[in-house]
Amino acid sequence: MIRKLVLSAVSGIVLIGVVAADVTAPGDVKVENLGISAPLTAQAGDPAEGRKVFANRKQGNCLACHANSDLKDQLFHGEVGPGLDGAGSRWSEAQLRTIVVNAKAVFSDATVMPGFYSLEVGENVRKDLVGKTILTAQQVEDIVAYLTTLK
Numbered sequence: 343m344i345r346k347l348v349l350s351a352v353s354g355i356v357l358i359g360v361v362a363a364d365v366t367a368p369g370d371v372k373v374e375n376l377g378i379s380a381p382l383t384a385q386a387g388d389p390a391e392g393r394k395v396f397a398n399r400k401q402g403n404c405l406a407c408h409a410n411s412d413l414k415d416q417l418f419h420g421e422v423g424p425g426l427d428g429a430g431s432r433w434s435e436a437q438l439r440t441i442v443v444n445a446k447a448v449f450s451d452a453t454v455m456p457g458f459y460s461l462e463v464g465e466n467v468r469k470d471l472v473g474k475t476i477l478t479a480q481q482v483e484d485i486v487a488y489l490t491t492l493k
């Protein structure tokens with residue numbers, strides 16, 4: 343009985359810790375049926391910000407591999423991945439979140455699409471990048487919000 347009480351007290355503390363941080367750590371992200379249904383942050387994604395991160399060559403750099411008519415003012419759309427017109431109709435929000443967080447979880451280990459919020463980034467990772475993700479949780483939410491507008 344005492345043990346149970348201690349356990350519930352401890353889990354209560356952990357829960358408060360998670361809520362206070364307002365951000366899901368990369369290792370705590372849960373994928374179910376290819377989807378991540380819970381947003382990674384308490385602050386809702388902003389599609390206008392997501393559009394910027396998508397096009398930014400130093401952040402998402404999504405255009406390196408994906409064409410996107412909504413960004414036709416930008417030069418050099420890559421063709422390694424499928425064009426993203428209509429991606430918001432093909433995939434649910436939860437699935438789009440998984441694709442951006444860790445594309446391997448939706449496609450296969452062989453995909454060349456990077457996991458933007460995953461610590462499984464392969465071997466021989468530069469020392470200063472160990473434990474870091476390419477995008478922040480908020481940037482992922484902003485990109486997901488943007489992708490859902492691509493109907």
Ligand code: HEC
Nearest residue numbers: 402403404406407422423424426429441449453454455456
């Ligand atoms: C190095 C290339 C590369 C980069 C960079 C990349 N992707 Fe991809 N992406 C792919 C490939 C390839 C696929 C197709 C899945 C496969 O076969 O591996 C894909 C698939 C997708 C899909 C599903 C496509 C569909 O319509 O069915 C979405 C959505 C997507 N990527 C979004 C993004 C976003 C958003 C970014 C930037 C944050 C990004 N990708 C960056 C290569 C890339």
